[in-house]
Amino acid sequence: MFQAKSRKIKTPYYLILPPQFLIWVVVIFPLIWAVYISFHDWNPTISPQRTFVGIGNYLAVLRDIRFLSALGRMLYYSGLGVTIQLVLGTVIALALVEYIRSPRIRTTVLVLFLLPMMMAEAVAAQMWTLLITDTGTINNILVWLGFSPVGWRAKELALTTIMIVDIWQWTALPLLIAYAARISIPEGLYESARLDGASKWLILRRITLPYMRVPLAIAFLLRFMDSYKFLDKVFIMTYGGPGTATELPTFYLYQTAFSYFKVGYGAAMSWIFGFIAIVAMFLFWRLAKSV
Amino acid sequence: MRKKNWGRFFGILGLVVYGIFVLFPIYWTVNTSFKEVGDVYKVPPSFVPTKFTLEAYRFVLQGTGRIALSNSLVVAIGATLIAVVLGTMASYAYSRYPFTGFTNEGAQFNLLTVRMFPPIAFLLPIFWLWKTLGLLDTHFALIVTYSAFNLPLAVWLLKGFMDSLPRSVEEASYVDGYSFWQTARRVVLPLIGSGLAATVALCWIFIWNEFIIAYLLGGTDVILYTAYLPALRRGMRIMWNQIAALSVLAIIPSVIILVLFRKYLIKIYLR
Numbered sequence: 285m286f287q288a289k290s291r292k293i294k295t296p297y298y299l300i301l302p303p304q305f306l307i308w309v310v311v312i313f314p315l316i317w318a319v320y321i322s323f324h325d326w327n328p329t330i331s332p333q334r335t336f337v338g339i340g341n342y343l344a345v346l347r348d349i350r351f352l353s354a355l356g357r358m359l360y361y362s363g364l365g366v367t368i369q370l371v372l373g374t375v376i377a378l379a380l381v382e383y384i385r386s387p388r389i390r391t392t393v394l395v396l397f398l399l400p401m402m403m404a405e406a407v408a409a410q411m412w413t414l415l416i417t418d419t420g421t422i423n424n425i426l427v428w429l430g431f432s433p434v435g436w437r438a439k440e441l442a443l444t445t446i447m448i449v450d451i452w453q454w455t456a457l458p459l460l461i462a463y464a465a466r467i468s469i470p471e472g473l474y475e476s477a478r479l480d481g482a483s484k485w486l487i488l489r490r491i492t493l494p495y496m497r498v499p500l501a502i503a504f505l506l507r508f509m510d511s512y513k514f515l516d517k518v519f520i521m522t523y524g525g526p527g528t529a530t531e532l533p534t535f536y537l538y539q540t541a542f543s544y545f546k547v548g549y550g551a552a553m554s555w556i557f558g559f560i561a562i563v564a565m566f567l568f569w570r571l572a573k574s575v
Numbered sequence: 576m577r578k579k580n581w582g583r584f585f586g587i588l589g590l591v592v593y594g595i596f597v598l599f600p601i602y603w604t605v606n607t608s609f610k611e612v613g614d615v616y617k618v619p620p621s622f623v624p625t626k627f628t629l630e631a632y633r634f635v636l637q638g639t640g641r642i643a644l645s646n647s648l649v650v651a652i653g654a655t656l657i658a659v660v661l662g663t664m665a666s667y668a669y670s671r672y673p674f675t676g677f678t679n680e681g682a683q684f685n686l687l688t689v690r691m692f693p694p695i696a697f698l699l700p701i702f703w704l705w706k707t708l709g710l711l712d713t714h715f716a717l718i719v720t721y722s723a724f725n726l727p728l729a730v731w732l733l734k735g736f737m738d739s740l741p742r743s744v745e746e747a748s749y750v751d752g753y754s755f756w757q758t759a760r761r762v763v764l765p766l767i768g769s770g771l772a773a774t775v776a777l778c779w780i781f782i783w784n785e786f787i788i789a790y791l792l793g794g795t796d797v798i799l800y801t802a803y804l805p806a807l808r809r810g811m812r813i814m815w816n817q818i819a820a821l822s823v824l825a826i827i828p829s830v831i832i833l834v835l836f837r838k839y840l841i842k843i844y845l846r
Contacts, residue, residue: 303664307727314697317704321700375589393590396598397593404785406784407822410808411600411604414604414615421620516786533693537693538787554693558692
């Protein structure tokens with residue numbers, strides 16, 4: 285017993301240190317460097333000279349119209365897009381459990397529905413680009429059926445098109461989570477509710493949805509984080525264009541840091557964006573808990 | 576009774592419509608990958624290739640496509656190995672030894688920042704780190720970066736599996752005279768085996784699917800398939816059949832993993 289106890293105190297550090305070392309070198313140390321550089325004006329393509337500007341970069345980002353409108357676009361793209369994914373995913377999951385009795389068929393259908401989620405965002409974006417270019421498959425089919433072609437990548441529609449692709453790919457995640465939550469509700473609850481003569485609508489409102497609230501909040505959180513995090517679809521489908529019509533904050537960040545090489549400015553922007561994102565997440569989480 | 580049947584009818588109809596929405600782009604990609612390039616642009620579109628050909632696959636597997644796919648494979652396997660091995664070590668320690676304050680909380684914090692922060696925000700400093708070290712565009716930089724990014728996920732998943740393993744199993748093994756490493760190898764690892772496999776699969780898929788790190792840290796000497804995809808679109812006449820063929824090849828391992836680990840996916844995402 286004594287031996288086991290002393291083992292407990294001695295062993296862990298060599299188990300912890302290598303992973304922590306990796307994280308510190310590749311993630312945390314560069315982040316600290318990013319804080320340092322965000323107080324400087326530095327464009328390595330022009331000169332190696334770094335000029336100290338204090339919080340000037342931060343103030344400039346907060347007044348940058350292009351950044352602010354990118355944030356607005358994110359609100360539309362992520363807010364609306366993820367809400368649709370969540371609602372659609374929940375409805376499909378409930379329909380799956382309600383209308384498909386055979387467990388074998390149900391699993392097969394579920395696996396088919398999860399397919400888009402497993403592939404790279406870049407691949408999904410390429411697949412859809414083939415469908416939505418001006419002479420792409422969808423327009424070809426529309427013309428063939430006698431409709432006029434739609435400018436899926438035109439200024440007014442481009443962001444919505446990307447949002448549809450995101451819905452296509454990622455409704456699978458809330459669907460999976462809602463499905464798991466639904467089948468974990470004890471069947472006895474439904475039986476006794478039916479015995480009491482409760483209507484389907486009442487069962488849905490009083491049993492199913494309350495049980496699924498926390499998993500669905502988690503699903504929303506996971507999806508929201510991923511949808512503002514990734515720029516793959518924008519990068520491949522429209523490259524931010526036409527103009528700046530599909531420029532989300534992450535893509536503007538990419539442009540600033542890797543096309544215009546305004547490294548200090550980009551670092552400041554990434555901190556502001558990260559801060560906004562984290563505050564939004566915490567607020568949402570508090571809200572989800574309190575409702 | 577009649578009302579119920581109508582509800583069922585519309586329910587199934589809804590599922591079918593959603594199924595078409597989900598499967599059509601995939602079907603179209605597979606369809607395109609077997610076409611000749613002239614066939615791709617035809618109006619009305621051909622729903623099966625007018626002339627079935629493996630030309631696109633042959634081209635992809637002979638040229639840069641094969642290099643890109645094998646680079647992706649090497650990087651994904653290497654990074655997954657590092658992430659899971661280090662993740663197993665850390666998660667075992669976090670699960671079995673109550674650390675006070677900093678380390679445990681610190682691990683949680685690492686995880687949260689890595690998950691919430693957009694990768695592009697990390698990439699700005701990481702890009703300059705590798706550039707300063709002269710390691711940009713190498714397998715090494717990609718593998719190390721990917722393993723660091725996936726380590727928190729591995730720790731998080733594995734800690735859950737470790738926590739569900741009763742401690743008495745290990746105590747019994749110590750009583751039987753096994754050393755620490757023997758216990759780890761012969762008792763703990765086999766018992767969490769399936770959880771370990773699921774973690775490997777998930778990490779692997781995240782790395783295999785990643786785009787922006789591959790694009791910024793690689794791209795010339797070491798090109799991964801995700802970074803190669805946009806390059807295929809340049810030029811006057813886009814070779815959509817080749818893009819489709821590469822996409823199909825890239826999706827196959829993910830589909831296999833999905834089918835093998837379908838039961839675990841639910842557990843993993845709900846934790």
